[in-house]
Amino acid sequence: MPEKPIKGEKRYFMTGNEVVAYAAVMANAEIMYGYPITPQNEIMHYWTRMAPKYGKEFLQTEDELSAGFTTVGGVLAGRRAFTATAGPGNTLMQEPISMAEAMRLPIVVVVQQRGGPSTATVIYSQQEVTLTTLGGNGEGFRVVYSTANHQELFDYTIKAFNTAWKYRFPTFVLGDGYQAKMRESLTMYDPEERGLKMVPTEAYVGKPGVPGIDRPPGQYRNTYNVEEEIHEVVQQYTKEFNAIAPEVAEYESFGTEDADLVIVSHGVVYRAVKEAVSELREAGMKVGYFRPITLRPLAEKELKEMAGRAKALLMAESSVGQMTRLVKEVIYGATADIHTLYKPGMGISAEDVAARVRSIL
Amino acid sequence: MSVQVAMPKSWRVDTKPHKFCPGCGHGLVLKAMGEAIDELGIQGKVVYGCDIGCSLLSWDLFNVDTIQTHHGRTTPVITGVKRANPQVIGIAYMGDGGGYAIGSQHLVNAAARNERITVILVNNTQYGMTGGQMAPTTMPGQKTETSPYGRDPEKTGYPTQGPEMVAAITREGAYVARATVAKPKQMKDFIKKALENQISGGGFSFVEVLSTCPTNWRTNAEDTWNFVEKEMPKYFKVGEIKVPETLHKEGK
Amino acid sequence: MAKAVKIVLAGEGGQGVQSVAEIIAEAANEEGREALYIPNFGVEQRGGVSVAFLQIGDQAVGSPKFNTADIVIALSERAVRRTSQYVGPDTVFVYDSGLQGIEDDIPKNARKVLAIPALQVASDELTPRVFNIIIMGAVVKATDVVTEDRAKDAIEKKLGYKFEKNPKLRDLNYKAIDRGAELVAALL
Numbered sequence: 001m002p003e004k005p006i007k008g009e010k011r012y013f014m015t016g017n018e019v020v021a022y023a024a025v026m027a028n029a030e031i032m033y034g035y036p037i038t039p040q041n042e043i044m045h046y047w048t049r050m051a052p053k054y055g056k057e058f059l060q061t062e063d064e065l066s067a068g069f070t071t072v073g074g075v076l077a078g079r080r081a082f083t084a085t086a087g088p089g090n091t092l093m094q095e096p097i098s099m100a101e102a103m104r105l106p107i108v109v110v111v112q113q114r115g116g117p118s119t120a121t122v123i124y125s126q127q128e129v130t131l132t133t134l135g136g137n138g139e140g141f142r143v144v145y146s147t148a149n150h151q152e153l154f155d156y157t158i159k160a161f162n163t164a165w166k167y168r169f170p171t172f173v174l175g176d177g178y179q180a181k182m183r184e185s186l187t188m189y190d191p192e193e194r195g196l197k198m199v200p201t202e203a204y205v206g207k208p209g210v211p212g213i214d215r216p217p218g219q220y221r222n223t224y225n226v227e228e229e230i231h232e233v234v235q236q237y238t239k240e241f242n243a244i245a246p247e248v249a250e251y252e253s254f255g256t257e258d259a260d261l262v263i264v265s266h267g268v269v270y271r272a273v274k275e276a277v278s279e280l281r282e283a284g285m286k287v288g289y290f291r292p293i294t295l296r297p298l299a300e301k302e303l304k305e306m307a308g309r310a311k312a313l314l315m316a317e318s319s320v321g322q323m324t325r326l327v328k329e330v331i332y333g334a335t336a337d338i339h340t341l342y343k344p345g346m347g348i349s350a351e352d353v354a355a356r357v358r359s360i361l
Numbered sequence: 362m363s364v365q366v367a368m369p370k371s372w373r374v375d376t377k378p379h380k381f382c383p384g385c386g387h388g389l390v391l392k393a394m395g396e397a398i399d400e401l402g403i404q405g406k407v408v409y410g411c412d413i414g415c416s417l418l419s420w421d422l423f424n425v426d427t428i429q430t431h432h433g434r435t436t437p438v439i440t441g442v443k444r445a446n447p448q449v450i451g452i453a454y455m456g457d458g459g460g461y462a463i464g465s466q467h468l469v470n471a472a473a474r475n476e477r478i479t480v481i482l483v484n485n486t487q488y489g490m491t492g493g494q495m496a497p498t499t500m501p502g503q504k505t506e507t508s509p510y511g512r513d514p515e516k517t518g519y520p521t522q523g524p525e526m527v528a529a530i531t532r533e534g535a536y537v538a539r540a541t542v543a544k545p546k547q548m549k550d551f552i553k554k555a556l557e558n559q560i561s562g563g564g565f566s567f568v569e570v571l572s573t574c575p576t577n578w579r580t581n582a583e584d585t586w587n588f589v590e591k592e593m594p595k596y597f598k599v600g601e602i603k604v605p606e607t608l609h610k611e612g613k
Numbered sequence: 614m615a616k617a618v619k620i621v622l623a624g625e626g627g628q629g630v631q632s633v634a635e636i637i638a639e640a641a642n643e644e645g646r647e648a649l650y651i652p653n654f655g656v657e658q659r660g661g662v663s664v665a666f667l668q669i670g671d672q673a674v675g676s677p678k679f680n681t682a683d684i685v686i687a688l689s690e691r692a693v694r695r696t697s698q699y700v701g702p703d704t705v706f707v708y709d710s711g712l713q714g715i716e717d718d719i720p721k722n723a724r725k726v727l728a729i730p731a732l733q734v735a736s737d738e739l740t741p742r743v744f745n746i747i748i749m750g751a752v753v754k755a756t757d758v759v760t761e762d763r764a765k766d767a768i769e770k771k772l773g774y775k776f777e778k779n780p781k782l783r784d785l786n787y788k789a790i791d792r793g794a795e796l797v798a799a800l801l
Contacts, residue, residue: 011642013638013642031445033441039654059440059444062469066434066440069437069441073439073442074442074444076408076438077441078445081441095434096431122654123653181651181654182651183638183649183651184648184650185647185648205408205426205428205449206408207426210404210405211425212371212424214405217424217426217427218427219421220428223420223429268676269676271675272675272676274675347677347678348676350676350679
């Protein structure tokens with residue numbers, strides 16, 4: 001059995017869903033659980049085509065509740081397990097994810113955002129930011145990477161498994177229908193050939209030895225009897241998450257030092273912003289950008305510094321302000337004017353961004 | 362009736378006495394399960410999942426690896442574990458609400474896929490943990506907190522026939538039975554077979570156990586046993602429904 | 614920074630606009646250029662107008678969809694109406710001269726409007742099945758995003774297995790590319 005589908009580094013031209021399936025195989029993911037929903041279906045399609053060739057498993061479940069909970073089971077068994085979903089499936093998925101948060105289980109979930117609320121469109125949006133970063137009842141902690149292109153889909157899918165298993169927080173790759181369905185080039189590689197070590201997995205249950213004789217039983221719960229117990233657990237998780245946040249948080253920025261206006265965006269919209277900023281700079285306008293790669297945790301220190309310096313901010317996203325809400329909380333107290341370019345459920349082009357900037361400056 | 366024998370070896374001594382109410386049937390079912398685990402020598406291989414509801418009180422009852430899951434979701438969690446590591450013996454333990462209401466789609470689909478897991482479902486005709494609401498298994502005329510004048514089958518249907526349903530949707534290799542805490546020897550036999558079937562690589566194994574809840578039934582000892590022994594079997598027929606050829610059928 | 618060429622191709626389901634866009638995108642990628650192809654998809658793709666968005670340039674492409682195309686090719690009456698939103702003062706608008714009842718729908722703001730008899734050429738000279746390949750030839754000629762030879766290589770890659778069995782198909786497809794290119798060249 002060949003170990004991996006990719007040897008060396010090679011340029012490919014394919015859809016984002018295909019990229020995710022390859023990345024999962026290259027990250028040594030062992031089992032995928034999933035339920036059909038557009039626009040993530042092809043992740044399952046490509047995974048199931050590769051699975052028997054590389055000793056991987058797949059289970060198609062009865063719904064996303066089951067897809068999430070079987071993924072939880074796979075991780076408890078000590079396997080690099082993942083699932084993928086979108087839209088209404090993401091809503092159902094929040095229940096198993098909250099169990100993963102409560103028990104610090106390193107599940108990996110790929111979300112390809114579609115329009116909402118409800119069934120809406122199967123096409124595209126950035127309307128699953130709130131659900132993906134903050135979904136679930138109570139207060140759980142998770143890491144969310146928002147990708148912008150196929151190279152990042154590949155890189156961050158691999159990274160998601162390592163982040164999850166290193167820190168034991170559920171980890172997300174937040175894409176969208178555009179990234180899922182479009183074709184563009186990227187370079188795929190074997191992470192280990194690049195010296196990127198996959199963080200080893202570890203079984204929670206089904207370890208060698210008889211519990212109570214050779215070892216204590218592994219007993220995991222998410223139910224507590226008294227207020228003090230859950231208070232202590234959440235306090236502890238909060239402390240641990242805050243401690244790792246600075247090393248997990250990632251962002252990109254350009255031209256924010258001298259900018260009259262800094263455009264904040266994430267995911268695929270960042271492509272339009274980058275393109276527009278380059279054009280506007282050529283036209284002599286002092287415009288910069290800040291792009292959070294992790295939507296949770298956000299790069300708080302850098303965001304605060306940037307917003308403290310900037311005269312004005314422009315929030316651009318394909319929703320009515322889901323990213324903006326997260327950012328505003330972090331930059332509270334900054335005096336920069338906040339402008340918005342919200343296109344819920346629709347793509348944002350470089351032309352849209354440039355036109356909005358010209359209307360402000 | 363008093364059952365006071367030694368604890369199964371696979372029970373965790375330091376978490377006893379267990380947390381169930383006096384007269385609750387869970388202790389009896391879990392004792393039978395513990396003995397079956399002992400007799401089959403699988404303590405080191407079992408991954409035990411318990412649901413939300415009174416079943417969650419068993420999260421540290423055994424000296425086996427245990428996952429306390431969400432309401433209705435024990436079947437998919439154990440399915441996920443078993444699919445990822447087929448070497449383990451997966452047991453999903455739940456109540457009638459967890460199995461037949463909120464988790465019914467998981468039960469149906471795990472059964473239809475013939476998942477190699479063992480599901481033990483305790484039927485005490487109501488939701489115990491939440492204070493005695495009507496369940497899919499509540500008996501016609503039975504008073505609960507949400508059927509205070511008695512369950513009216515015209516409005517809320519008849520008690521769910523779980524094992525019959527599971528038997529109808531599983532194929533060869535499945536083991537399906539209904540036991541009762543009123544017949545402990547038979548109950549242990551059924552649970553043991555449901556585990557043996559998984560060990561030998563058979564199909565889905567399912568045992569519903571008729572059980573007691575004097576707390577929410579508001580019954581004394583005599584009425585409790587009368588209900589489980591006389592009333593419940595009127596709707597819930599005790600016995601084996603589907604037995605793979607590899608396992609001998611009871612009484613043969 | 615040289616901007617990417619932005620192309621919108623639209624037609625009825627079955628006219629093959631998506632495969633044309635995909636083949637051109639792959640041909641450009643093979644040449645080491647940066648291509649981004651995204652279909653419209655979703656509920657609309659069932660029984661609606663099929664639209665392909667294609668961008669080809671020398672640097673990483675920006676947003677996957679765009680407001681105004683450099684060239685729009687509309688292959689059905691409905692496609693003409695559906696794609697007028699992507700036309701601006703710098704856009705070349707191409708449509709099939711055989712389309713009926715669209716006179717009022719042809720965009721007035723385009724830089725250039727080209728009517729090409731692709732359907733007619735396909736049925737008279739070649740076969741209706743290579744209609745989309747004629748369109749591919751026209752797109753390649755009008756945009757210069759890849760050479761005609763590279764377009765042929767890309768077709769070979771995609772349909773080579775069919776050509777092995779029936780070499781006449783190869784000639785037919787290559788001719789379709791050439792004819793498509795000629796139709797546009799005559800008007801540019």
